[in-house]
């Protein structure tokens with residue numbers, strides 16, 4: 001596990017975008033795994049900037065998002081499909097057929113989960129997966145006590161997660177109760193993982209990730225076993241760690 005320190009959120013965002021830019025420069029048809037939430041917003045802004053400066057092109061790339069709410073139409077402004085359109089897709093040259101999100105509106109959810117996995121497999125697997133981390137250690141929407149072997153599935157959202165995400169909705173009741181998410185196993189299968197952690201409110205989460213044991217009670221703890229994982233964290237998020245630990249790239 002490599003840890004990279006950013007002085008602030010802006011620097012973290014640029015560092016993350018540079019990782020993606022490097023990936024698609026080396027492999028123009030790279031398969032990128034994308035995340036939503038507040039954390040990657042700055043990274044998407046930085047990527048759009050690089051695209052506008054003609055530094056990068058997504059013309060040959062494909063993307064797969066980690067998760068989507070169940071029951072929200074892609075035009076619903078709280079759906080992750082809408083988020084991705086607003087924050088990235090409408091600004092770049094990624095082909096719409098190659099921009100994938102789980103289908104939160106499918107009649108048959110089990111089928112939708114299988115179909116999503118199949119599309120990832122057909123694309124050759126994910127080269128670089130960006131993830132954020134929830135306050136309870138979730139990755140994607142894999143809540144605490146999700147088995148590490150879990151594949152794409154429908155999940156009932158934890159109270160903490162619904163509360164944390166209520167800021168995007170008119171009320172807590174409006175936050176969907178379920179989501180469809182890549183499983184922990186899918187995340188671990190990506191060739192490279194990039195975890196972004198920003199802000200002091202995530203300091204204790206990062207502390208637990210770095211010093212804690214591997215446990216299904218804290219889903220992110222598994223990523224320490226991934227052979228190619230980088231964490232980019234800003235000063236706020238790093239405030240719970242001993243400086244020597246991140247300088248040494250623990």
Ligand SMILES: O=P(O)(O)OC[C@H]1O[C@](O)(CO)[C@@H](O)[C@@H]1O
Nearest residue numbers: 035036037038039131132133134
């Ligand atoms: O970046 P945020 O908004 O703190 O969210 C952290 C994680 O929580 C989720 O938004 C789901 O609640 C993930 O998609 C994200 O990685």
